[in-house]
Amino acid sequence: MPAVHPIEPRAAPRPGEAFLEVRGLEVVRAKRRILAIDALTIRAGETLAIVGPNGAGKSTLLLALAGLLRPDRGTIVVGGVAVVPDRDLAYRRRIGLVLPAPLLLSTSVYGNVAAGLRFRGVDASETRERVDHWLERLKISHLRDRPASQLSSGEAQRTSLARALVLDPQLLLLDEPFVALDSTTRAQLLDDFERLRVEAPTTRVLVTHHLHEAVRLGDRLAVLLDGRIRQCDVPERVMASPVDADVAALVQTEARVRGHILASEDGLVVVDTGAGSRRDVEGRARRLLDATHATGPAVSDAAGPGVTGAPGAPGAPGASGVPGVPGGAHDESGGADERVATGGPGGW
Ligand code: ADP
Ligand code: MG
Numbered sequence: 001m002p003a004v005h006p007i008e009p010r011a012a013p014r015p016g017e018a019f020l021e022v023r024g025l026e027v028v029r030a031k032r033r034i035l036a037i038d039a040l041t042i043r044a045g046e047t048l049a050i051v052g053p054n055g056a057g058k059s060t061l062l063l064a065l066a067g068l069l070r071p072d073r074g075t076i077v078v079g080g081v082a083v084v085p086d087r088d089l090a091y092r093r094r095i096g097l098v099l100p101a102p103l104l105l106s107t108s109v110y111g112n113v114a115a116g117l118r119f120r121g122v123d124a125s126e127t128r129e130r131v132d133h134w135l136e137r138l139k140i141s142h143l144r145d146r147p148a149s150q151l152s153s154g155e156a157q158r159t160s161l162a163r164a165l166v167l168d169p170q171l172l173l174l175d176e177p178f179v180a181l182d183s184t185t186r187a188q189l190l191d192d193f194e195r196l197r198v199e200a201p202t203t204r205v206l207v208t209h210h211l212h213e214a215v216r217l218g219d220r221l222a223v224l225l226d227g228r229i230r231q232c233d234v235p236e237r238v239m240a241s242p243v244d245a246d247v248a249a250l251v252q253t254e255a256r257v258r259g260h261i262l263a264s265e266d267g268l269v270v271v272d273t274g275a276g277s278r279r280d281v282e283g284r285a286r287r288l289l290d291a292t293h294a295t296g297p298a299v300s301d302a303a304g305p306g307v308t309g310a311p312g313a314p315g316a317p318g319a320s321g322v323p324g325v326p327g328g329a330h331d332e333s334g335g336a337d338e339r340v341a342t343g344g345p346g347g348w
Contacts, residue, residue: 013079015045019171019203020065025074027060027227035060035227037074042171047197047204049218049235051211053250057227058207062175065205067091093120096164100176102156104148104163109140109155112148113162120167134162137199138192154185161193165200172204178213193217211251215239223247265289 013019020042027035035057042048042065052058063069065076070085077083083091104112110131117127135141138158143151151159157177164172177193178186194217197204208214214221215235222232223242231243242248259271262285270285 013044015043015201017044018042019044019078021077022065023075023077025061025064025076026072027057027064027069028072029060033227035064035071037061037227037229040222040229040232042203042205044203045201046219047206047217048220048222048232049206049208049214050222050224051208051214051218051250052224053209056209056224058209058224059175060227061224062097062173062205062207065171066095066097066173068097093167094170096167096169096172098157098160098164098172098174098177100179101153102160102163104151104156104159106147106149108145108147109135109143109151109159110145112159113166116163116167130166131162134166137196138162138165152185153180154182154189157181157189165196169202172202174204174206176208177206178208178210190216223250225250263289 018041022037022040022042024039025035025037026033050058050061060069064071064085067076067083067085067088075082078091078094105115107115113131113134114127117130122130132141132144135144138161140155140158140162143155143159146155148156148159157180161177178189181189190213197217206214206217218235220232221235221238223230223238225246230247231238238247239251242251259273261270262272262282263270270289272281272285
């Protein structure tokens with residue numbers, strides 16, 4: 001058991017070394033164990049994406065990582081020293097926290113971003129320099145003097161990110177930072193966030209229920225289900241080799257179809273889902289493959305009902321049908337049940 005005392009600010013560990021270790025963490029609420037993390041290491045310099053459906057315990061884990069929640073068991077160890085929940089000001093000063101819907105102070109954008117620096121006693125000219133730098137990087141310089149109450153949700157989230165990043169945190173904790181945004185704003189902020197990963201490298205934990213965000217932004221992916229981390233690995237390996245049926249169900253939603261394989265060509269698989277009429281199924285499979293090869297993977301109506309095409313290696317989960325997935329699970333139109341899945345990871 002490591003010594004328990006507040007951590008003094010110190011240099012961040014080198015990239016690849018453990019920044020933070022979770023050991024035997026348990027959180028019980030209303031007599032229910034909502035979090036049980038045996039072991040989890042966050043490496044310095046990485047972005048760890050924690051992905052799981054609503055209610056999985058993502059926010060609870062993030063609050064525990066932030067030292068804002070007292071676990072019922074276990075510790076969070078940083079640099080060999082356990083974090084003291086609620087009281088560890090030195091640790092709190094090393095982290096930045098971004099929440100889904102930012103609670104901004106009722107002052108200007110500048111005032112919001114400057115607040116943390118002022119609180120830490122940074123002088124006015126350095127504060128101005130650092131705030132302006134981050135306003136520019138997050139593309140909100142033109143909003144510098146705008147009251148926070150007059151911001152759109154995207155602008156507010158950018159302000160919230162600037163507020164966290166201006167403090168140069170060694171660990172940035174982000175809880176669903178894109179969830180409240182419309183799709184255009186979300187796409188822009190995702191692009192900018194990806195850019196910042198390179199321009200402002202730090203250790204990050206990103207919580208999201210959108211698999212595509214986690215895959216895109218995470219160096220590693222931790223799948224959290226019912227308060228437990230079922231798999232933690234690079235996204236490619238989690239996607240290709242889920243450890244169990246539950247993880248497979250979550251990461252391969254878009255590629256899971258029950259049926260039998262009619263044809264397989266160039267990584268494209270045509271599956272008979274048995275949902276449509278039985279006339280000329282083989283012929284329609286052929287036309288579906290031909291049309292897809294001509295145009296690239298896309299939803300296609302080249303064939304009649306009952307045939308689904310999906311890219312993927314034969315024998316990969318989903319390509320040959322996964323027990324427990326009802327037939328026609330891809331039939332969002334309520335009509336014909338044929339389509340060529342893009343195979344990209346989907347959100348939940
Ligand atoms: P997520 O962020 O993944 O959606 P949360 O961490 O917010 O999940 O919550 C995990 C589970 O714990 C949910 O079922 C939630 O209802 C429950 N929970 C969280 N906080 C409390 C609490 N204070 N009392 C009772 N149940 C709670
Ligand atoms: Mg949450």
